[in-house]
Amino acid sequence: MIASALMMAMTLYLVFLWVPTEQNLGLSQRIFYFHVPIAWLGMLSIVVVAFSSAAHLITKKEKWDNFAYSAAELGLVFLTLLLISGIIWNKPAWGKWWTWDPKLTTTLILWFIYVGYMMLRAYGPVGSQGARYGAILALIGAIDSVFIYMATSWWRTQHPELLVGPLADEESLLDSRMWLTLGCSTVTFTVLYISMLIERYSLKRGEAEIDKLYHFVS
């Protein structure tokens, strides 16, 4: 946590004081350095949920189910912030708050999948049956992540094409300073995500232990 706080301070300096301002979008372009790392983590999280759920179904060990739940909760937080930052950035870039662009629509679908997962775990069947249903939902979400990532390549969209990351299909027009700032911001948010996941997992494990103790006492 302390490491992520220090990295945040450095990222802050790079984003607000060091990186040059883009001449067309102006200062609003700096939202890019929050938006992209949060997007990457929101999509990564559902993949983590899918793998953890599968591990729970195979090994029957409760720790994997706790890990999946923790990752889902964090993924929901990150994806909510992604949608909000995207909506706010839409206005100066495209002139409207929301469009039914394929990339935006598939991201919204993933958000509903996260919400559905949390509701299923809260109100659905307990035990292995609930975990099984959650695993199916997580698998659908993981498939949706692929659609989100490839949306700009597969369909005609207003959203910028892949400039960074795997399968980026054109030579990047990003300035080297922007590359460095984006990289630093991505690493920082990833470290923050990992530390939050560890905290949430230990909290979830504690809650599960208390539930067992209650059954023992009553």
Added chain:
Amino acid sequence: MRGLLIAVTIFLGGGVFGAVDADSVYPVDITPLMTQAALAQEKSSDPEANLPFLFAVFIITWAGFFGYAFVSSRRQRQMEQEIRAVRAALEEKVRVESSPSTNRG
């Protein structure tokens, strides 16, 4: 949690400072990020015109993380209270089960 709160404080303070410093403007073109219509509009406008949007995203992002950290730490306190209650209930149960019976015939 403490580290996250430190990060939030640093980010909030630095972000406010950094956002108002608009002196470092070096023209760099990222054309794919713009539609043609918005490009024509933005070329004639002040680079600082979109500052409120940047500020809004910044504030909402960190309010989101801070809010989540706050909810998590409250959950942790509740869990500690429950642990105390369960421990007390267990001790009572052990005490009752181990005490000798008082009804002897």
